[in-house]
Amino acid sequence: AQTVTQSQPEMSVQEAETVTLSCTYDTSENNYYLFWYKQPPSRQMILVIRQEAYKQQNATENRFSVNFQKAAKSFSLKISDSQLGDTAMYFCAFSLMEYGNKLVFGAGTILRVKS
Amino acid sequence: GAVVSQHPSWVICKSGTSVKIECRSLDFQATTMFWYRQFPKQSLMLMATSNEGSKATYEQGVEKDKFLINHASLTLSTLTVTSAHPEDSSFYICTTSGRSRHEQYFGPGTRLTVT
Numbered sequence: 001a002q003t004v005t006q007s008q009p010e011m012s013v014q015e016a017e018t019v020t021l022s023c024t025y026d027t028s029e030n031n032y033y034l035f036w037y038k039q040p041p042s043r044q045m046i047l048v049i050r051q052e053a054y055k056q057q058n059a060t061e062n063r064f065s066v067n068f069q070k071a072a073k074s075f076s077l078k079i080s081d082s083q084l085g086d087t088a089m090y091f092c093a094f095s096l097m098e099y100g101n102k103l104v105f106g107a108g109t110i111l112r113v114k115s
Numbered sequence: 116g117a118v119v120s121q122h123p124s125w126v127i128c129k130s131g132t133s134v135k136i137e138c139r140s141l142d143f144q145a146t147t148m149f150w151y152r153q154f155p156k157q158s159l160m161l162m163a164t165s166n167e168g169s170k171a172t173y174e175q176g177v178e179k180d181k182f183l184i185n186h187a188s189l190t191l192s193t194l195t196v197t198s199a200h201p202e203d204s205s206f207y208i209c210t211t212s213g214r215s216r217h218e219q220y221f222g223p224g225t226r227l228t229v230t
Binding site for chain 2: 042043044045047050089091095101102103104105106107108110
């Protein structure tokens with residue numbers, strides 16, 4: 001069975017600064033996806049970034065980037081130039097690569113961006 | 116991207132009654148849908164996998180007779196909470212893989228309050 005661990009229940013960052021959210025996972029599989037999702041107060045889940053395990057290059061999406069360390073089973077999210085709108089709950093998630101596979105979520109990290 | 120809707124967005128029911136939540140894929144055929152439950156400030160926990168035309172697969176600890184799932188068509192899955200109790204009050208989210216195995220699409224969620 002796969003597990004996802006987020007060890008930071010809450011984080012704060014000043015506007016315009018950089019913050020890194022941690023995530024580790026455990027699996028015996030070799031082909032999988034890793035995701036970071038954002039859940040704002042509306043509670044609609046929003047995909048922030050996705051990483052395919054077979055890709056060595058770290059994924060980036062504008063101000064969001066990941067540090068994917070496959071051997072260490074680590075998948076951290078870096079948010080640069082933090083904005084007030086980044087305030088939300090962030091979930092790290094895992095899924096196997098087969099079609100229609102379920103997501104396994106970490107406990108989440110509440111991120112607060114302060115002005 | 117794919118659109119998934121849920122209805123209702125918020126429902127209040129009395130203890131002992133049943134309530135049905137609908138999850139629809141609006142622009143694609145979803146052979147598999149997932150139902151998650153999320154308590155306040157907690158993570159998403161998978162309840163069951165809903166397969167079109169067959170019985171749902173429930174996660175360990177989820178009562179299949181209490182949480183009835185029906186996936187009668189490729190665009191609709193329903194979750195019925197039977198004989199609801201206050202401890203069933205939660206946020207229920209459905210997801211589906213859509214056309215791509217790379218990403219899952221989330222419904223906006225249904226907030227259930229049992230009084």
